[in-house]
Amino acid sequence: MLQRRKNNNLFKMVILLCFFSFNLEAQNNEFTYAEYLGFVKRFHPIAKMADLEISQAQANLLQARGAFDPKIEADFSKKEYQNKEYFSVFNGSFKIPTWYGIELKAAFENNEGYYLNPQNTVPSNGLTAVGISIPVLQGLVINQRMADLRKAKSQIKLSQAERRLQAVQIMYDASIAYFNWKKNYEEVRLYENYVANASIRLKGIQTLIEQGDKPAIDSIEAGITLKNRQLSLEESRFKLLKAKLELSNFLWTNDNLPLELEDNLIPEENLEQSIGLTLKTNILQTETFSVATHPKINALETKIEMLNIDRKLKANMLLPKLDVGYSYISEPDAFSNYRFEDYKFGINAYFPIFLRKERGALKLAQQKIKVQELTLELEKKQLKNKVTAQQNEIQTISKQKGIITSLVNDNEKLVQAEERLFGAGESSLFLINTRENNLVSAKLSRINIDNRFYLSHAELFKTIANPE
Structure with a gap:
């Protein structure tokens, strides 16, 4: 027990x-x-x-x-045949894009030659230009x-x-x-x-x-x-x-x-x-x-x-495209002597009739x-x-x-x-x-x-x- x-x-x-x-x-x-x-x-x-x-x-x-970066452009072309210079064309430019679609531009061209196109004829020391391009309607307030x-x-x-x-x-x-x-x-x-x-x-x-x-x-x-x-x-x-x-x-x-x-x-x-x-x-x-x-x-x-x-960009596309450009032109050594009669002016217009693509x-x-x-x-x-x-x-x-x-x-x-x-x-x-x-x-x-x-x-x- x-x-x-x-x-x-x-x-x-x-x-x-x-x-x-x-x-x-x-x-x-x-x-x-x-x-x-x-x-x-x-x-x-x-x-x-x-x-x-x-x-x-x-x-x-x-x-x-980068779309707003200033740009330098140059274009040069020359033609010679049988010891004869047909033409020598040089165009250089400096462009500054701005916020509201406006673009500032400075350019210089120097052209010569026996068969040079008459519209490309410039003084012997070249021709300078300062201008502006403005999208008046489409692209002014907003663009791509x-x-x-x-x-x-x-x-x-x-x-x-x-x-x-x-x-x-x-x-x-x-x-x-x-x-x-x-x-x-x-x-x-x-x-x-x-x-x-x-x-x-x-x-x-x-x-x-x-x-x-x-x-x-x-x-x-x-x-x-x-x-x-x-x-x-x-x-x-x-x-x-x-x-x-x-x-x-x-x-x-x-x-x-x-x-x-x-x-x-x-x-x-x-x-x-x-x-x-x-x-x-x-x-x-x-x-x-x-x-x-x-x-x-x-x-x-x-x-x-x-x-x-x-949406704002698409709405802006409904407006007509109307770009206006103006440039003052002068010889390099006479640029400060402004002459109102020396200029280049252009208008570019574009407008679809039905606007179906833009409206859609x-x-x-x-x-x-x-x-x-x-x-x-x-x-x-x-x-x-x-x-x-x-x-x-x-x-x-x-x-x-x-x-x-x-x-x-x-x-x-x-x-x-x-x-x-x-x-x-x-x-x-x-x-x-x-x-x-x-x-x-x-x-x-x-x-x-x-x-x-x-x-x-x-x-x-x-x-x-x-x-x-």
Whole structure:
């Protein structure tokens, strides 16, 4: 009888060991969520590609400004036949395009020859000219080079907005990978603890069986429980390995070299407390969400701005084309002695009768603007609703976290009570395993709800699109 009491006390000590915490505090090996996102923002190739798109937009702007660069032109032709100079014609000019389609021009020509065209006859020391060309109607207020420059400036704003959207998307995808890693890591840790519990319980049962206090069938049941948990542990370890590899896809060095997650690194333990600050989703608790600064809204507004430039250009094409040019001409040494009668004047007029091409192009431009305006209004409404829905989801999951925590605590108490009854000979190993399986299920549910909580914050971050 005394031996049996000793064995029961021994089993109770084994049971207490089962509930001893196997989760030691990690020291200096946490890979925090904020550190991880810092790596992604700085070194991920897609983040760098977004910067390159801004550089391309700046290059396009430089190219568009090239349409306003001053130009030097020269044309020389000469013909000789049987020792006779038929003609020698040289024309040089310096042109300065200006913003409103007006072009300034300075020119010099020097021509000679036996068979020179009479209109090319100039004084022996050449002829200089200074003039101006003005598009009186079409092309004065806006023309192709003005439209290209304005669109190139808008393209930089569009690229900046799209860069923010790309940064948000890559940070969102990276966050999903981090949360998946944390979820699988916690599942592995949970199964490791309960495999250890089952192993200790099996050894304790075997000891009692040897002493004749328990039937041999209990060791089979305890062994089945251990094997089932070992299977679950191996499956969770495989998922954790996959999660680590997915996480490594987002880790790069500054030299574009991929990194792998070290085995000794673990996810942030208190992520629930820091995620709102890291993603800045906690700001919405005190501030109202505004769509005015949202990059998607800014991108749509910039697209409308560019389409309006096209519309103005197409509307300008409805005007008749009427270009007027005037040049004052003089010999180089007499240029300062202005003579009103020495000039060259020209008019170039062009106007299609039906304007079907121009009217069709204008109508298409107006329709594109209308489509983008409707898209803009729809996007504003959807963003506001998404933010509200996401905030409600976070609040709902927060309540569920409180409920599942209470449920886990209740199941732990039931398992402990069942262990005490078993030690007193009033319960069975089957009931203990049933209680403990319920506890494992509750803890797995808590891990899943925690993961949903993190995901809901990531969704809210993606919706508000504030990567800075």
